[in-house]
Amino acid sequence: MEHAQNAERLRAQLxxxxxxxxxxLPRAMDLMSSMYLTASGHDLAHNPQAVSVCLSQCTATADAYRTCDVWVAPHSMAERIASHPLVRHPTLIAENLERTAPARNGLAYFPTPVQLNNLYPVHGIAWHLEGTGERLAISVETITATHLVASRLPPQMAQSTKLPLAPYCPNGIYTLHEGRIAGCGNPHLFGAPxxxxxxAVVLAFWDLRAPHNRDSEGPDNTDASEDALTVFQHTRPDHGSKKSGRGRKGQRQSPGKRRIRVIREPTHTPAPPVRPADTTDNTVTVNGIPEPNWKEDTLRWGVSMRHQNRCPNPHQHRAIIEAGGECKPVKVPxxxxxxxxxxxxxxxxxxxxIVPARD
Known part of the structure; x- marks a missing residue:
């Protein structure tokens, strides 16, 4: 349930x-301006036509997020996407996307992010299909941690780029139309693929989310491998959803809800290989005597101390350290x-x- 709420919060914040x-202007225009500058070397404000295109893209993307279907990927899917043949192959052949896509507007949230070489971890992917037939265009976004986006940019550009006040932010924006795929900006400077x-990451997710029922017709053929959860709709990026309110007649309004699809973990976890009973692989022995298996034989143990030194800012600790700051530990019970x-x-x-650290 927690991952479903995080996915809904991510959708609303984006x-x-x-x-x-x-x-x-939407805050995304600052990100679009920085991407445009890294690709063209010119300020976006000096090109009225490009400004109009970016504003239209912001509007279309916002509408897509408001209506998109949301999936929570299992932890095991991150590794399987990184090793998927579509991702590892240098070329890509995209066939009928309208038939392959599970939804025209979709967002996938990865509790365990996808790691691709030396790029930033991919915490989410989103896609938006517009048009149909020969005029079909698909927009793709990769989403990563917000505090990482500006770390590779030139210092002056990093200071001028206003990013969302949320944990995650798009770091790659791409469009496929008429067989040609193009991206906004220099993906290397944003740590994006x-x-x-x-x-390929999007197509790999589409492929892995439906390991069963492939013979079924229709785009939504994976009900047997997904759990549908209903969560309160997240309406405000900083304070959560407003769960109470009153209408014009003083009647209490019920909070909005959204359906989040959680892909079941066992569906994407390969079964362990069956080994003969007499095999001794991965078994540690001492003087011919097998050592205990930690996973099977470990007992619980008590922790009796009452105090420990901990960081006063656990949620912002990494960002503070990377920015050159310091988090002095405090003693807590x-x-x-x-x-x-x-x-x-x-x-x-x-x-x-738990022994406190020495002063």
């Missing part, structure tokens, strides 16, 4: 980033608790105390 005006690889696999007995011979 919809605001692309569509909500700030001083007359090149246009072909970005499209920690209740006595038990660690180890749940459902096991407690080992009375093993105790652990």
């Amino acid at each position: 919809a605001d980033f692309w569509g909500k005006p700030v001083r007359g 090149d246009p072909v690889n970005a499209l 920690v209740k006595a608790h038990v660690n180890g696999p749940k459902g096991r007995d407690v080992d009375p011979r093993r105790t652990v105390r």
Whole structure:
């Protein structure tokens, strides 16, 4: 349920980033301007035609996020996408996208991000199909952590680019039309995959989300491998959804809800190979005696100390350190608790105390 709420929050924050005006223009225009500058070497404001195209793209993308279907990918899918033949092959052949796409507007959230070589981790992908037939165009976005987007940009450009006030941000924007795929800006400076690889990630997700029922007709043929969860619609990027309100007649309004599709993990986790009973592979032995298997034989153990030094800003710690700041640890009380696999007995011979760091 937590991942479904995070995916809905990501959808709402990106919809605001692309569509909500700030001083007359959506915040995404700053990102588009930086991408345009890295590709052309010119300021976007000096090209009225390009400004019009970017504004139209912002509007269309915001509308797509407001109506898109949302998926939560399983943890195992990140590794399988990174090793998918479509992603690893240098060329890509995209066939009938209208028939292949699970939805015309879609967003996939990866709780475990996709790692592609030395690029920024891909926490999400989004696509938007516009038109039909020969006039079909597909827009693709790769989404990464916001604090990473500006780290490769020139210092002056990094300071002038206004990014969303949210954990995630688009770092690659691509369009495929009439067999030609193009991206906005220099993807290397934004830690994003090149246009072909970005499209390959989307197609790999489309392929992996439907490992069963491939003979079924229609775009939505994976109900057997997905769980549909209903979460409160996230309407404000910073304060969460407004779960209560009153209409014109004073009647309490019910909060809006959205359907989030969670792909089941076992569907994408290959079964372990069956080994003969007498095999000793991966078994540690000492003097011919097998050592205990940690996963099967470990008991729980008690932790008795009451204090521990911890970071006062755990959610912003990484961003503060990368910006050159410092997080001095503070001593906080920690209740006595038990660690180890749940459902096991407690080992009375093993105790652990959390020792505070020396001043």
